[in-house]
Amino acid sequence: MLSKKALSASLGRRGAIALAMAAVVTTSVGGCGLLGGDESSSSGGSGNLEKSKIKVAVMSTIDLAPLRLAQDGGYFKNEGLDVEAVEAGTGQISLTKLIGGEVDIAYASYTPFFIAMSKNTADIKLVADASSAGPKSTMLVTLPTSSVKSVADLAGKKIGITAPNTVSDTLSKSVMKDHGVDASKVSWVPVQLPNIGAALKNGDIDAGFLTEPFITQTAKQAGTVPVVDTATGATQDFPTAGYGSLGKFVSENPKTLAAFQRAMQKATRDAADRSKIEPLLVKYARIDQDTAALTTLLTFQSTLDPRRIQRVPDLLLQMGAIPTKIDVAPMIAAQATS
The missing domain is CATH 3.40.190.10 (Periplasmic binding protein-like II)
Structure with missing residues (x-):
């Protein structure tokens, strides 16, 4: 696990802003963060509803x-x-x-x-x-030692997404198109969000799509760094x-x-x-x-x-x-x- 100093460097400006503006709500994707739970219902009366x-x-x-x-x-x-x-x-x-x-x-x-x-x-x-x-709630990330340093470097690489025809797929392809990268030449690898860090470390992928809280969590646990904010350009x-x-x-x-x-x-x-x-x-x-x-x-x-x-x-x-x-x-x- 990273030290606070290392984590701050890994998260960069995004982490500083998140800490400084802890009372401000912006948001992550869509659809792909983490908020399950065991408590699944609230009890209420039927009133005049067709189905209570x-x-x-x-x-x-x-x-x-x-x-x-x-x-x-x-x-x-x-x-x-x-x-x-x-x-x-x-x-x-x-x-x-x-x-x-x-x-x-x-x-x-x-x-x-x-x-x-x-x-x-x-x-x-x-x-x-x-x-x-x-802003900064959905990202393509990689490891600091990776050859992927920018969107242009994603051409021909293996990119982890949750599945085809999902928002992770849509946002990733759109931001690549905005930067002139041919998404058809990319190998899209299905990887669940919690496993992106391990897939990067194992060399199964070169970059991966994440949303919060996995961006923060994976940065802390695996030291990942952003490649590009996917909520930019056509998908802002x-x-x-x-x-x-x-x-x-x-x-x-x-x-x-x-x-x-x-x-x-x-x-x-x-x-x-x-x-x-x-x-x-x-x-x-x-x-x-x-x-x-x-x-x-x-x-x-x-x-x-x-x-x-x-x-x-x-x-x-x-x-x-x-x-x-x-x-x-x-x-x-x-x-x-x-």
Whole structure:
């Protein structure tokens, strides 16, 4: 493990800013941080909702901090909702649980939602936003001894991402394109975020995609350094993740959906107070307080803006991940006002 002096050098300016501005919330990706946990539900009354108990597929991501806050803080309960969080290992698994009827709402990065729509896999409706990639919250990293010193050095290298057609894939390819690097010549290696440091040390990859708290955690444990901030250029403040449902659930449960949206809107507003979020990182992400304090958060979002979300399928179309243009507006469910 690195000393404080070595860690400060490894994190550089990002670490200094995170420490100096510990009360300010920016955010990590999307969809790919770490915020699981055992406590998965809040209890509430039925009220006049069509369905008072709902299941939400979740992943181990920092983006879920507002949802955890809504659970621990009783925001769902105040809306008459009992929300059970169902763990899903990836966005694709989360989506599969939604399509299969195991859950009512699924959290995932936006990429799987739009790819499913492009293939007519399901009638996907987006019900709430979750996050955008803030500065220094999503990165390609490597080891100080690596030959990779800049984006240009990534050409022909082995790069670790969580999986194809995920936000890690999308952000990495986009930032490489911005710098004139041919992503088709890269070997993309599936590596789970907690294992990027070990994969780099073992020589399995030359660089790897990370989001928080793994950027901070891997810098402390493996001494990794940034190659490039992937939330720059075409993907600056890029929408990373959100909550989706099926058209049938949305049309049959408007009051239930509005209650979920109102609770998430309030929790997202309150998440601007970093003091409310850091304890959740320690509790659910099981990281130490020092790492939680250093972690650069994603920009938490809640109400969906079709103009902002349209950036995602437009970029996927440019990259050839989907075959035709998708209009986001008809996919967005009515948004509640709190």
